[in-house]
Amino acid sequence: MDDHLGPDGSAGGRVVPVYALTRGRTRSSGRDMPIESLVSVTEHGQRSVASLDIEYRRIVELGRRVVSLVEIAFALRVPVGVARVLVSDLAGCGHLVIHAPPPLEANGGPSQELLGRLLDGLRAR
């Protein structure tokens, strides 16, 4: 019944197909946002959740627990490229934070410190 708002507060109207939300935008942030990028919801996002279009709202709800881009794509059953655009939108207006991916070593892999923590964590299982 209610008109839902886009993440920037503009009137979003009725529930729209997810591809309409992305308006053909894609690929732009592939390098900046790898598929395992973690996002979580901000307080502002939590307050605004009820006013969002359904796809945005589902992402914000998923983000109440730290969640990766690829998990969002699976949950919404959309390609990762589409989820990336929607997440960028939400981050752009402060509903979500995207946690910066860890810095990589010269060989392109994670740091010794991170690998050490991973090893400890796996061994403790």
Added chain:
Amino acid sequence: MDYAPAEATTGTGTLPPTPLKILIAGGFGVGKTTMVHTLSEIPPLNTEQEMTELSEGVDDLSAVPDKRTTTVAMDFGRLTVDDSLILYLFGTPGQSRFWFMWDELAAGAVGAVVLVDLRRVDDCFAAIDYFENRGLPFVIAINDFPGTERFDARVVRDALVLKPEVPLMWTDARDGRSGLAALISLVEHALARVAA
């Protein structure tokens, strides 16, 4: 209504939430789905879906709404390692036509577990070549299928043309401890290479 704050933004640790990823590679039917599902803490319900190509442009889709896009079955699993570290597992199809996808998955990855069925060793060569060329650490996990002849490790190494430092082990993808041992071996191997 009051919403609970997101767990990880206010978690006990001060460390930022950090993702790591490991690829589970190998030919068709070798046990990728089984291993990812056995190790993952998220229920298997959502972990394998037909997915449109990772990097597929949505322009094409909106222009031709009923166009059938290439879909790939990608297994996907998650393990919470500690307060802030989350490990993602990606089971990736071994065929070279999916290399576009491997590139995205391999970027920044810890490494790969290459599953091998000794009755069909040829299936793993594409994966081994790919990870070698990319310089990505990998381990070889031989899944023991019934009726497989028991080969000596040295014979298997020769058949797969493995460098001596590449760890080789026998696993059962259906067994969580076994899969975990393969992950641990991979991380040890990756650490040895970073430290070297």
